Every structure is written in structure tokens, then in C-alpha cells.
Amino acid sequence: MSLTHLRAGVIGTGFIGPVHIEALKRLGIQVVAVCDTDANAAAAADRFGIPNAIGGLQYQRLVGHPEVDVVHVASPNRLHAEHSLAALAAGKHVVCEKPLAMTSQETATIVAAAKKSRRVFAVNYNLxxxxxxxxxxxxxxxxxxxxxxxxxxxxxxxxxxxxxxxxxxxxxxxxxxxxxxxxxxxxxxxxxxxxxxxxxxxxxxxxxxxxxxxxxxxxxxxxxxxxxxxxxxxxxxxxxxxxxxxxxxxxxxxxxxxxxxxxxxxxxxxxxxxxxxxxxxxxxxxxxxxxxxxxxxxxxxxxxxxxxxxxxxxxxxxxxxxxxxxxxxxxxxxxxxxxxxxxxxxxxxxxxxxxxVQDGDAxxxxxxxxxxxxxxxxxxxxxxxxxx
Ligand SMILES: NC(=O)c1ccc[n+]([C@@H]2O[C@H](COP(=O)([O-])OP(=O)(O)OC[C@H]3O[C@@H](n4cnc5c(N)ncnc54)[C@H](O)[C@@H]3O)[C@@H](O)[C@H]2O)c1
The missing domain is CATH 3.30.360.10 (Dihydrodipicolinate Reductase; domain 2)
Structure with a gap:
């Protein structure tokens, strides 16, 4: 089964965001957008040849981008709930870094939103x-x-x-x-x-x-x-x-x-x-x-x-x-x-x-x-x- 028609967007380009990008590129999956500060987004886009560098931490522009099918959340923990929920609301599949969120109140909200969305939601327990x-x-x-x-x-x-x-x-x-x-x-x-x-x-x-x-x-x-x-x-x-x-x-x-x-x-x-x-x-x-x-x-x-x-x-x-x-x-x-x-x-x-998402909640x-x-x-x- 070819996966190469699916396109990804990555929020956060610090340590782990680039690990996501490299792995996706090895699979032939296009990363079409990254989001971070102006300087970080531009540097990652330049380093990996990504067409859309979304600066100013404007993740809403990344989740709403028409070419993005799957949103990777690689931002600090406190932002995981906000970023994941925005991606689901925009109809995107989500790969969220661990921990899924800061509290079980937040994770319960994400579990409910993921269920309603009928999108795939994975948490990055890569081990x-x-x-x-x-x-x-x-x-x-x-x-x-x-x-x-x-x-x-x-x-x-x-x-x-x-x-x-x-x-x-x-x-x-x-x-x-x-x-x-x-x-x-x-x-x-x-x-x-x-x-x-x-x-x-x-x-x-x-x-x-x-x-x-x-x-x-x-x-x-x-x-x-x-x-x-x-x-x-x-x-x-x-x-x-x-x-x-x-x-x-x-x-x-x-x-x-x-x-x-x-x-x-x-x-x-x-x-x-x-x-x-x-x-x-x-x-x-x-x-x-x-x-x-x-x-x-x-x-x-x-x-x-x-x-x-x-x-x-x-x-x-x-x-x-x-x-x-x-x-x-x-x-x-x-x-x-x-x-x-x-x-x-x-x-x-x-x-x-x-x-x-249930494993992330657990x-x-x-x-x-x-x-x-x-x-x-x-x-x-x-x-x-x-x-x-
Ligand atoms: N699965 C693993 O093996 C693994 C390893 C490392 C980190 N992580 C997880 O990945 C997440 C990120 O960790 P890291 O080590 O890459 O952190 P990091 O600090 O190196 O990178 C985070 C990046 O997010 C950016 N950022 C901050 N606020 C943002 C916003 N509102 N919008 C867009 N970008 C924003 C920062 O500028 C920074 O570039 C954490 O949740 C961490 O637990 C997982």
C-alpha cells in the first residue's frame, strides 16, 4: 500500500520535530508545512526542503492548511491539548508527542474529540x-x-x-x-x-x-x-x-x-x-x-x-x-x-x-x-x- 499520497505538517521543530520529519521523508511522505517561531520554522523548512514555513507560532495556519492531511504535534507538553484539539477540529489525523496532555481532564477531552472526529489519533510511544x-x-x-x-x-x-x-x-x-x-x-x-x-x-x-x-x-x-x-x-x-x-x-x-x-x-x-x-x-x-x-x-x-x-x-x-x-x-x-x-x-x-489516544490517556x-x-x-x- 502506498502512503506517499498522504502529506504531513509538523508543529514544533526543536529536538524531536526534525526526527519526525526525517522519518516521514524516509517513507516518501511529503512534509508540506512546519510551524514554530519565525526563525525556527524558516530554518527547518530550509534544512528539509519544506515549502511552507509558518512562523509566529501560528499553528492554526498549519492545521488549516489544505495540503496537510496529518498533523504532528511536537511542541512542549503544555500545548499538546490545544494543538491536537485544533487539528481534530480542522478534520486532520493527529500524531501527538507524549505525554498526550498535562492532566486527565485534558486527555478525556481529546479522547472524546478524537472519537467524534473518526480520524486516526496516535501518541508517539515509539519504543x-x-x-x-x-x-x-x-x-x-x-x-x-x-x-x-x-x-x-x-x-x-x-x-x-x-x-x-x-x-x-x-x-x-x-x-x-x-x-x-x-x-x-x-x-x-x-x-x-x-x-x-x-x-x-x-x-x-x-x-x-x-x-x-x-x-x-x-x-x-x-x-x-x-x-x-x-x-x-x-x-x-x-x-x-x-x-x-x-x-x-x-x-x-x-x-x-x-x-x-x-x-x-x-x-x-x-x-x-x-x-x-x-x-x-x-x-x-x-x-x-x-x-x-x-x-x-x-x-x-x-x-x-x-x-x-x-x-x-x-x-x-x-x-x-x-x-x-x-x-x-x-x-x-x-x-x-x-x-x-x-x-x-x-x-x-x-x-x-x-x-x-486511549493509551495516551492511560x-x-x-x-x-x-x-x-x-x-x-x-x-x-x-x-x-x-x-x-
Ligand atoms: N518520543 C520521544 O522519544 C520524544 C523525545 C523527545 C521529546 N519528545 C516530546 O516532544 C515534545 C517536544 O520536545 P522537544 O524535546 O522537541 O522540545 P524542544 O524544546 O526541543 O522543541 C519544542 C519546539 O516547539 C516550539 N514551540 C513552542 N511553542 C510553540 C507553538 N505555540 N507553536 C509552534 N511551535 C512551538 C519551540 O520553539 C521549539 O522549537 C515534548 O512533548 C516531548 O515530551 C518525545
Whole structure:
């Protein structure tokens, strides 16, 4: 099925917007418009050969553009609801960055609007589209791990290690009341639920702030942009977590343990996920994405390489474009995911393995339960969206 008749518009051209644009271009999907500040929109349009640079943060012009079929929302978290709702109101399909919105009130509104619109609405939990995660999911569904006893893992980064590291994510009004857990922890929680085919029923969380005071540069800083040299600084009090530990109980009975940190020196962007079943175990590390390790009690452990024996199931082949030994990673997960989303828009009836608007809502509810648990220092049930 050709997807090349579909045309995209991207709101936000900071760190992740260009990752969307590159993946779309690799699929032959035209990106016909970008929106950001005047300077950012012009620079992105020039860099990627995009005909319409919409400056002045005038996203209404992008969502209303007659050539745009699918709107990608890659703006800061506080704008996701506004931008997604405007795109749906203009009759467009939406690919929204995570987290879907700031609160479950907002996500409920988006879920209702998406349902009414009958458009495809995807949330960018791109981890699902690593071949390793698709493989683990298929193996769990096949019963190859037996009963899942527990899952374990972490998501660690170090880009907010210094008190002078700054990004809008550090401000609750821009990023939300949770930071490390909402920003990267939800990637892990979405991935684990996707693999297990199960939801988190209750949580017990402990959040920590390493830098209670940080310095903010006067002027904005790009994500992963590094230090601001020679500038002027303003101190501020930090309200959101630098690191966290969460215990999880899944609906089907499995237990989970997750650690997240944005102040883990030396860890650049490492997601580690381990599954322990009654038949065998499996371990995956996003910084070695081509490798799955299977653990056994009574025989030698096995290391399998993507595309080779033990890591090459037929149903996962659509998510591998290159042969074994030709590394596929972060950027490829976007390409595979957008292929799945745009195929659905083009009429494919294949199972929607991408995160839906309901999945995006579920992650925000999970974050709210985590914050409530930490505040009350007790187990907290995770609320689920009531069916309309
Ligand atoms: N899926 C992933 O792996 C992944 C990775 C990074 C970021 N993200 C998500 O993507 C979103 C953006 O993150 P980022 O790291 O690219 O941030 P960023 O700050 O690098 O980029 C955001 C861009 O949006 C622009 N912007 C701000 N207000 C706007 C408006 N009203 N209209 C149009 N553009 C506007 C900014 O000028 C900036 O260029 C966040 O929600 C984040 O959680 C997801």
C-alpha cells in the first residue's frame, strides 16, 4: 500500500520535530508545512526542503492548511491539548508527542474529540516499534515466557545532572507536575504494558529531587542543547522529580519495579527492560538495541541478534528493513511507527500496534496515580477512563 499520497505538517521543530520529519521523508511522505517561531520554522523548512514555513507560532495556519492531511504535534507538553484539539477540529489525523496532555481532564477531552472526529489519533510511544519489543510482545502472547512473574527496568539519562542544566521540562507549568516519570518513565511503562498486553492496576511511588535549587539561564535552551555559555542566570526552586522508584501491580498479577533518573551521570539515554516468566526470562537494553538476551535456569543463556536465529519471527519482519548486523535503532523506530500509523490512515485493517489516544490517556492517569501515591505514601489504584 502506498502512503506517499498522504502529506504531513509538523508543529514544533526543536529536538524531536526534525526526527519526525526525517522519518516521514524516509517513507516518501511529503512534509508540506512546519510551524514554530519565525526563525525556527524558516530554518527547518530550509534544512528539509519544506515549502511552507509558518512562523509566529501560528499553528492554526498549519492545521488549516489544505495540503496537510496529518498533523504532528511536537511542541512542549503544555500545548499538546490545544494543538491536537485544533487539528481534530480542522478534520486532520493527529500524531501527538507524549505525554498526550498535562492532566486527565485534558486527555478525556481529546479522547472524546478524537472519537467524534473518526480520524486516526496516535501518541508517539515509539519504543513499541523496536523489533526487540515487538518480538518480546509476540513471545509473551505465544506463552513462551509462561506466566509473567515480574518485570524490572529503568530509564536513565544525565542531561539534567548539573544544577545549571535547563529545559522547559523543569517547570511544572510547561512540562507538568511529574517530570522524569512523565517524560521518560511513561516510555518504559507504555512499553511494558505493550509487551505484557496488560495494564497497571496500582502503584507505589517514591520521588526524589537532587537539585532543590537550580539556575535558569535568561533565554531559552534547546533540548539536549548542553550548557549555556557566558549568560546570565536566575535561581529557582525545583518542584518536580529528578529521579524516582515505582512499584507496579499489573491487572494480570505480575509485579513490576521501575527506576527513572535524569541525573544518572554517564547514562545518556538508557532504557533497560527485563521480563521474568515461569519458563524463561529476557533482557533488553535500548543502548544495544539489536540484542536480546534470554535467561534460563537449567541451560546456558542465549544472546540473539536482530534478524538472526531466535530474533527473527515472521510477524516482526515488517518492523525490520535492514538485514542482521545493519543496526536499526531510535530513528528507525519512528519510521516503522509512522509506516504503521499512515497505513492505518490509508485504510489498512491490520491491528493498530501504535499507541492510541486511549493509551495516551492511560499514561497520564498512571502519572496522576504515581503522584498521589508519593504524596500519600501509600499504594494508589490507577483510575481508568470511563467509557462514554
Ligand atoms: N518520543 C520521544 O522519544 C520524544 C523525545 C523527545 C521529546 N519528545 C516530546 O516532544 C515534545 C517536544 O520536545 P522537544 O524535546 O522537541 O522540545 P524542544 O524544546 O526541543 O522543541 C519544542 C519546539 O516547539 C516550539 N514551540 C513552542 N511553542 C510553540 C507553538 N505555540 N507553536 C509552534 N511551535 C512551538 C519551540 O520553539 C521549539 O522549537 C515534548 O512533548 C516531548 O515530551 C518525545
Amino acid at each position: 513499541r516499534f523496536y523489533a526487540a519489543l515487538q518480538t518480546l510482545r509476540a513471545m509473551v502472547a505465544d506463552g513462551q515466557f509462561g506466566r509473567i512473574i515480574h518485570v524490572n527496568g529503568s530509564y536513565f539519562q544525565d542531561w539534567l545532572f548539573h544544577d545549571t542544566d535547563y529545559n522547559w521540562r523543569l517547570l511544572p507549568k510547561e512540562g507538568g507536575k511529574l517530570r522524569a516519570l512523565a517524560d521518560i518513565g511513561t516510555h518504559w511503562m507504555d512499553a511494558a504494558s505493550f509487551i505484557l498486553g496488560d495494564h497497571v492496576a496500582e502503584v507505589f511511588a517514591d520521588l526524589g529531587i537532587h537539585h532543590k535549587k537550580r539556575q535558569r539561564p535568561l533565554g531559552e535552551v534547546k533540548t539536549f542543547g548542553g550548557k549555556t555559555e557566558g549568560g546570565r542566570w536566575q535561581p529557582y526552586t525545583v518542584e518536580t522529580e529528578d529521579y524516582a522508584s515505582v512499584l507496579l501491580h499489573y491487572g494480570g498479577g505480575a509485579h513490576g519495579t521501575l527506576s527513572v533518573s535524569q541525573v544518572a551521570a554517564g547514562r545518556k539515554n538508557q532504557l533497560r527492560l527485563e521480563i521474568y516468566g515461569s519458563k524463561q526470562s529476557a533482557w533488553w537494553d535500548s543502548e544495544s538495541p539489536e540484542q536480546l538476551t534470554f535467561g534460563h535456569r537449567d541451560q546456558a543463556n542465549q544472546v540473539a541478534i536482530r534478524g538472526a536465529a531466535g530474533f527473527s519471527r515472521d510477524e516482526v519482519r515488517p518492523y525490520m528493513d535492514y538485514p542482521a548486523g545493519h543496526v536499526e535503532g531510535f530513528a528507525d523506530s519512528f519510521k516503522m511507527q509512522f509506516r504503521a500509523i499512515y497505513s492505518r490512515i490509508a485504510g489498512s485493517k491490520a491491528a493498530a500496534l501504535f499507541a492510541t 499514561e497520564v492517569r498512571l502519572c496522576e496515580a504515581i503522584l498521589a501515591s508519593h504524596t500519600a505514601r501509600q499504594w494508589q489504584k490507577v483510575a481508568r477512563l470511563k467509557k462514554a
